Amino acid sequence: MTTYKAPLREYRFLLQELFDVGELAKLPGYEDATPDVFEQVLEEGAKLCEEVLFPLNRSGDEEGCTFENGVVRTPKGFKEAYDLFRQGGWTALVCDPEYGGQGLPHTLQFLVEEMVSSANMSFGMYPGLSNGAYRAIWHHGSAAQKRKFLPRLVDGSWSGTMCLTEPQCGTDLGQIRTRAEPAGTDGVYKITGTKIFISAGEHDLTDNIVHLVLARIVGGPPGIRGISLFIVPKFLVKDDGGLGPRNGVRCGSIEHKMGIKASATCVINFEEAEGYLLGEAHKGMRAMFTMMNAARLGVGLQGLALGETAYQTARQYAQDRLQGRALAGDKFPDKPADPIIVHPDVRRMLLTMKAYTEGARALAAWVSLALDRAERDPDPAAREEADDFIGLMTPIIKAMLTDNAFAATNLGVQIFGGHGYIREWGMEQLVRDSRITMLYEGANGIQALDLVGRKMPMHNGRLLRRFFHPVDAWLRQRLEKPELQEFVMPVMKAFGRLQQVTALVAQKGMADPDEAGAAASEYLRAFGLVAMGYLWARIAEIALGRLGGDEALFYKGKLATARFYMARVLPETNTLFVNIAAGAKSLMELEAEAF
Ligand SMILES: Cc1cc2nc3c(=O)[nH]c(=O)nc-3n(C[C@H](O)[C@H](O)[C@H](O)COP(=O)(O)OP(=O)(O)OC[C@H]3O[C@@H](n4cnc5c(N)ncnc54)[C@H](O)[C@@H]3O)c2cc1C
Structure with missing residues (x-):
């Protein structure tokens, strides 16, 4: 278990x-x-x-x-x-x-x-x-x-969905075919089409389901510009908020999946279902992005969450499982063998999981605090700054935290040895469950394109500066502190190279978009690792000052993990920087037919 x-x-x-x-x-x-x-x-x-x-x-x-x-x-x-x-x-x-x-x-x-x-x-x-x-x-x-739908969504008696995907379109939502025909009353449409992979599309937990559906108003512009967003309830809602007759929305089937099996993933058929335009006609993507951006951060959190469960479980197992002896001599001579936590390789795996998970949580908290400032700070400049920062970090949180989660859950299985592969231990479920986080809400490759193609050039690099400036200032202020050198120096070096490759990717990407596309995933990862490195350096600074108290073990854990991060995680950026500089040629020269 x-x-x-x-x-x-x-x-x-x-x-x-x-x-x-x-x-x-x-x-x-x-x-x-x-x-x-x-x-x-x-x-x-x-x-x-x-x-x-x-x-x-x-x-x-x-x-x-x-x-x-x-x-x-x-x-x-x-x-x-x-x-x-x-x-x-x-x-x-x-x-x-x-x-x-x-x-x-x-x-x-x-x-x-x-x-x-x-x-x-x-x-x-x-x-x-x-x-x-x-x-x-x-x-x-x-x-x-808002009056009609929000109170029940808030009290949870109704639930919601996000209906984007269709058989012929996942990433490329410009290909949506679900159509909306005006129904005679202003803002009311008849929605017809098939959506697939709809999470929570049908289930027995709530009295009603409020589908948010992307569809094309008949006669509207082609491609992504012609998409609008509609509220389509499973049961129509009367003016007094009570439930009316069933709308033309039916679940056609559910998917049999690799993981998250208790989450219903549905084919949803809309047959002249009554739908209400949400926001402006043909501007559905903008409205949907409100949902998707929050959802992307939420998916990053799912990754972090599974990494945590895998870490806690693997840590316990590594303390309990007795196999072999410590290389440098028995640690528990009275036992038939030492617990596997004595072995350097098991420690490597556990520390990677710990570094990923706690670093991810720090990164997510940094962004969530910005989310609160972006919404509530009375100063418009502070709101804009926070909003820029969230925009920049959202694809990184989504992609890096979920890539790491898959790696961490996999390491969890490895620590369990063969038992990790056996269902009753539960570790293989974490791997299966985590795998979807790299795919939905925009596959991770698409997050990388969002970072490189949209966020990087946005407002002449203003979003990037929301990260580069405070990190630079923090690092510089600590250059003279000898006790912090082992943390500040590696981050400073990687940070400097990140700035260099940022300029390189921007410049090469402008001349040839394939260059930006070729660098995107590795650039995102390098960026995320540097951001996490900066936070681990900050964590180390705090831990160094608190090693003497009642909670010495807790802070020792932080410090050792920060050291591990600098020595064995952050150096991954070296390879990433080399790959980024290698450019698109080696990826693009082979004709599709020759694969
Ligand atoms: C369990 C589950 C739950 C889901 N829940 C929902 C939901 O609630 N609502 C909903 O609407 N959808 C949902 N989805 C759909 C999910 O968001 C899509 O599967 C995802 O966006 C990818 O689309 P696709 O599967 O069509 O892949 P494709 O778009 O066909 O992509 C295939 C591969 O090609 C890459 N690729 C595609 N285009 C490009 C490009 N331009 N540049 C670079 N690489 C590219 C992708 O990164 C990916 O690796 C769910 C899917 C699953 C499996």
Whole structure:
């Protein structure tokens, strides 16, 4: 069995030592979000995740969802768990109090999402998608649409979906064929088409499902510019908020997948379903991006979350499993063998998992704090700065955290040896579950293109400066501190080379877009590793000052992991920089037919 205890001490470290969450309570609307409130909410969330959601993770994987006569059933226990989740107010955490929400900061939501996904990623898909639908309607809906749909999405009695993908289009949404015909009343359309791979598209957890559907208004412009976004409820909603007749929305089947088996992934057929235009006609992609950007960060968190569960489980196993003797002499001569944690190779794997997971959490917290500032800071310049930073970091969080999660869960299996391959230990489920995070919400290669093709040149490099300037300043201020050299110097070197390759990619990419495309994935990874390196250096600085107290072991762990990161993780950037400089030629010269 896997092990999971919510890493509350880690959260306290991030919120109160690495960052200052107390600052959030100074933002208008967040006055109640004090560090104490954070702590209480996280403790309550931890209980729910450990005691209710986690025990359903493996049974949910074994049982999966079922589909019969158009009805989808989630695995045993999911409905009861969802009711508890919703009654506990967890669907309302960050939502607007005007619609019944609690108006708490995104930073808190991020940590709760991490706990939920660590405990049971499949379960987390349902409220996760609903929150995305809530955000899209909250940002782009009319007052009437908000009144009609938001309160039930907030209290969780209804759920939401995001319907983009069709058989002929995944990445390239310009090929969408689902069509919308005006139904005679302003803003009302008849939606017809087939969507595939729709998470939470049909299930038995809620009374209604609010689909957000990308479709093309008949006669609209071709390609991506002709796409609009519609609210299409499974049951029509009366003016008083009560449920009306069934809309023309049916689940055609569910997918049989590699992982997240308790999350229903559905084919959804729309047959002249009544839909309501959300936002402006033909500007659906803009509205959908509100949902997708949040979802991309959410997927990064899923990755981090699975890495955490894999790490906790592998750490326990490595302490317990007795095999072989330490190379330098027996460590536990009274036992038949030493625990495998004595072996350098097992330590290499565990430390990689720890460095990835804790570094990822620091990166995610940095971005979530910006999300709160972007929404609440009274100073427009501060809001813009935070927004730029989020835009820059979103593809990095999505892609690097999920690539690392797959690597970390895989290392978890390796630490378990053959037992890792056996289902009852639960480690192979983490690998299978984590694999989807690299694919959906824009495959990781697409995130890299977003970074290089959109975010890098945006506003003449302004987004990049939101990262480069503060990191540069922090590093320079510490150049003279001898105790920090082992952390500052490697980051400084990699940071310098990152700036050089940024200029190179920008310049070569302008002359030939294939050059940017060829560099994109490795550039994203190098960027992410440098960003994480900077945070590990900051963590090391804090840990160095706290080695003497009651929690010496905790800080020793931080320091040793920071050292490991500088010595054995950050150097990966050397290869990446070489690959980036190698350019597109070796990728592009072979004709497609010759493969
Ligand atoms: C379990 C699951 C849940 C999902 N949930 C949802 C959901 O709730 N709603 C929804 O709408 N969709 C959902 N999806 C769909 C998912 O978002 C898509 O599968 C994903 O966006 C990729 O699209 P595709 O599968 O068509 O791959 P393709 O677009 O065919 O891409 C295949 C490969 O080619 C690469 N590629 C494609 N175009 C380019 C390009 N221009 N440049 C470089 N590389 C490129 C991709 O990176 C990828 O590696 C889900 C999918 C799964 C499997």
